[in-house]
Amino acid sequence: MTDKTARLDALMRRGPVIPVVTIERVEDAVPLARALVAGGVAVIEVTLRTPAGLEAIRRIAGEVEGAVPGAGTVLDERQAEASVAAGAQFLVSPGSTVALLDAAVGLPVPMLPGIATASEAMAAMERGLRRLKFFPAEAAGGIAMLKSLHGPLGELVFCPTGGIDLAKAPGYLALPNVACVGGSWLTPAKAVAEGAWDGITELARGTAALRPA
Numbered sequence: 001m002t003d004k005t006a007r008l009d010a011l012m013r014r015g016p017v018i019p020v021v022t023i024e025r026v027e028d029a030v031p032l033a034r035a036l037v038a039g040g041v042a043v044i045e046v047t048l049r050t051p052a053g054l055e056a057i058r059r060i061a062g063e064v065e066g067a068v069p070g071a072g073t074v075l076d077e078r079q080a081e082a083s084v085a086a087g088a089q090f091l092v093s094p095g096s097t098v099a100l101l102d103a104a105v106g107l108p109v110p111m112l113p114g115i116a117t118a119s120e121a122m123a124a125m126e127r128g129l130r131r132l133k134f135f136p137a138e139a140a141g142g143i144a145m146l147k148s149l150h151g152p153l154g155e156l157v158f159c160p161t162g163g164i165d166l167a168k169a170p171g172y173l174a175l176p177n178v179a180c181v182g183g184s185w186l187t188p189a190k191a192v193a194e195g196a197w198d199g200i201t202e203l204a205r206g207t208a209a210l211r212p213a
């Protein structure tokens, strides 16, 4: 196992929920991350969907003790490199282009490339990438799809994301090829907009029941 795969395993096990966070106002980044950490959720994926994303990662990395920030919605090598420079400790993409997979191999931090088909998973495997995001999980076949992939591609371990919430998470986490799940349900846009940090801490605490005893 490569060092980067081992680092991903450690991050995924710490979840088992990786919150997918979209930040509109950069000044929300630190209180939001502190609220998640206070609720026991340290590994945080900040999407690059908004202009504030990169600076949010930089601030969380620099100011929030105990947080492990990563970048989500990484679409190309340039964004991957900018995320690493900002302090991202891991990278996540919604899909897998050949260029992005090739870039992932050379990056100093591990990436969870998104896949939704066996062919995409095999392209990742060809580059030694065996920890993958399954996206969009519910829309792309959910638990049944992951069970089907486990037969021929049994060495792969997934972080399913997309349409998963607290109620659906246990079904995924019970699968042998799932180490964690991702989702935006811990940081609802309304709660972030209102600065309802205690509510986000409560949502984060709700994931404790999903942790193995």
Ligand SMILES: O=C(O)C(=O)C[C@H](O)[C@H](O)COP(=O)(O)O
Pocket (backbone or CB within 6 Å): 020, 047, 049, 072, 073, 074, 092, 093, 094, 095, 114, 135, 161, 162, 163, 164, 182, 183, 184, 185
């Ligand atoms: O932004 C990205 O990089 C993505 O790939 C998409 C997100 O991971 C999902 O949109 C989260 O899914 P929900 O929990 O259903 O909101």
